[in-house]
Amino acid sequence: MNSNNILEMKAITKTFPGVKALNNVNFKVKEGEIHCLVGENGAGKSTLMKVLSGVYPHGTYEGNIVYKGEVQQFKNISDSEATGIAIIYQELALFPELTLYENIYFGHEIKKGITINQNETIIKAREMLQKVRININPSTKLKELGVGKQQLVEIAKALSKDVKLLILDEPTAALNEDDSKNLLEILRDLKKQGVTSIMISHKLKEVLSIADTITILRDGKTICSLDKREHEITENEIIKNMVGREIENIYPPRNIEQFGDVCLEIKGWSAVEHKMNRKMLDNINVNVKKGEIIGIAGLMGAGRTELALSIFGNTTGYKTQGEIFVDGKKVELRNPREAIKAGIAYVSEDRKRNGLILIQDIKQNITIANLNELAKFNVINKNKEIGVANSYKKSINIKAPSIEQKVGNLSGGNQQKVSIAKWLYVAPKILILDEPTRGIDVGAKYEIYTIMNKLVEEGMSIIMISSELLEIIGMSDRIYVMAEGKITGELHGEEATEENIMKLATV
């Protein structure tokens, strides 16, 4: 082993039921460098960092972690923290109602006897805050700071634990340009003080400006490690390595000669999350024609799901601005009921949490959104219900012994078919599918694509949000790419290549 490597992860393999998230990954980090980890969604970046930090304890993965020259067997996060590894997640793990010093020393309080030594804590906290260039009274409550500063407080917290290896999972995803720049500056400061950093990021420009070394993961494998000190790295080189795959022909063809009129149009759509006062969506303009499949591409956190939910009756509770037109008529959709009435349906990306009622059976899940169709004077015609459920079970091939099977016992693909069937029974004009094939096997994917084709051939319009570039390219007639809450581009036909999408998604 090279003596100046602070960390070497050797042949790491991590399997989840049905998926190999990491496949023989090797990852080396030199002492004192800033090392960026890039890759598509699902490439295995976060999983690798979770293995490193002990979130996935020793024994749940194969391979070795050599850190500071010793093989480490972390059982949990506190094990890894004890050796000077600190991980900062996208979602901040801070307490808005506590002060900065309380936040920084939460979990490793400075004590005098059995009580907390308040004065000492404040003095030390001020020191840590200065290291991240915050000159604010440590007794300020966290919630009074902006997101950018809060991120820095999280780093200060890591520093207070005497961090040697700092891991940042998309630290700038939620930050504006100034805050991002500031954060990168601080990382450079820390580097001078001898702290090694690993940063996961989707923003390639940022990566190129700060990284000493860049490691690219794809489909759970290490593709390459590029050392900026050895040669100049270009954005194209990274993108090529991120996506370079053979395109397989797994997308069934469909027969649509011409699209109809525009059936859904979103104009100047913006949304603000008011708790943090963050702009989630910024002046979105999107339209969908009858019979069209629109793809919405983008990386995690680009605002795709937020866009879908804010249109579908705004269950996120954002403050929205802009106009929605369905079939040329302006509509106001204040809740999912109004959206459904207007002809819009939304199949959630998180089918277990937001899509299905797992403790109920297939039949009940399929009919819940349209029970009125089955009922006379609110009394459900159960025979009719069984007929409806059975016909969907057959037509979209839900594999289960009977429609009385609890949905919680079905496989991911069949669960997804049930969520789709629920909306088919409502017969919407526009169907929004959020990550329709996430976590399901190839065979079921093909079936879902076939269903989508049949639906548009029958005149429905589909908006598909997906993180899988090939799927977006293979299925969409037109692709919108989103980044940081904005539409950064619209791609037609030949323009829709993985490289082009990635460029727009990493603006």
Next chain:
Amino acid sequence: MNLVKRMGTEVVGFGKETGVLLKKNVRDYGMFIALAIIVAIFSFATDGGFVTARNMSNLINQMGYIGVLAVGMTLILIIKYIDLSVGYVVGFSGAVAAILMKSYNMGSYTTILAVLAIGVFIGLVYGYLVSKVGVPAFVTTLAGMLIFRGLLLLITEKTGTIVIKDKAFNAIGQGYIPDITKVDGLHILTLIIGVVAIIGMIISSIIKRRNLKKYNFETISLPMFILKCTFVSIAFGYIVWTLSKFNGLSWTVVILAVVVLIYSFVMNNTTLGRHIYGVGGNAEAAELSGVSVKKITCIVYASMGLLSALAGILYASRFGSATTTGGAGLELEAIAAAYVGGVSANGGIGKVSGSIIGALVMASLSNGMNLIGTGASLQYIIKGAILVTAVIFDVMTRKKAH
């Protein structure tokens, strides 16, 4: 379906099927088994005193208001909320009824309607606070508990216990249905109603089973089905027989039966019932499927308010009076009955009929322990243990299912 294929045609598999059924429905059957054990133990311990006509009649009438509350509480628990104020709302409604009749000379029918309306209003206020304002249900109904405790004291403090003299009103809690003729001291109308009910039950089970078969759903085998029907008929028939030996069916039982029938129908056969189960099973998914979670919450609390008021009427008429502390602690009895009756501690699952059995279990316990002279202290401890055991049982069986 597999079960049918594997065992339906063979009588050899009968024992095995019993095992499979027990394992699969351990939560439902457990309740009946517990009830049987309780009845057996107390019958033995009281030398049959427990199963005399008088005591059975007493037990069932005692259970009336708790049963009504348990029905309402079932819905509340299904959508993962709670109502701690039920006990004092019962006391308060009873006192309001007494005052309306005594001081304002209101007729019993108008009084009943007025009290029920007040109950609905209370429930709607809770529903509004919980769903629209976002006050946690625990806090809302705890505040309600305090407020109604205070209100009850306020309106009864000058007079103390208010005796109700209205005969029609008191008949609700004390009276029995009239008889057409008496034969050998048996209440004939009660017997007729009982027989009709048993026949109705059997016919509806047969229709249900035929439907299941038609759609190839899982059904139990024919011998098992016959056994189950026979067992239920005998148990039910025995109760009716015993009641008819005493005074026959009480109005309380009739009211409880009507409430259970209506609520079972609503929960099993209407869009509203489906929406309630949906909200309990996964509120986010229900909302995104176009169900208004807020509206459902308001309806469920309004129903709880209505049933609390009804229970208040039953309670006051049973004792023929309203007292300053009436109804105290009934909320806990109702919650316990619902949990013992199979409502899931995680919401989304539970049956109205189950909660009635739960109420019967709890009432049998109280009644039996009173008969053998168990002290109040020990009674509370035993009831607490039964409640936590029921929920442990529930959590364990559901864990295994996953």
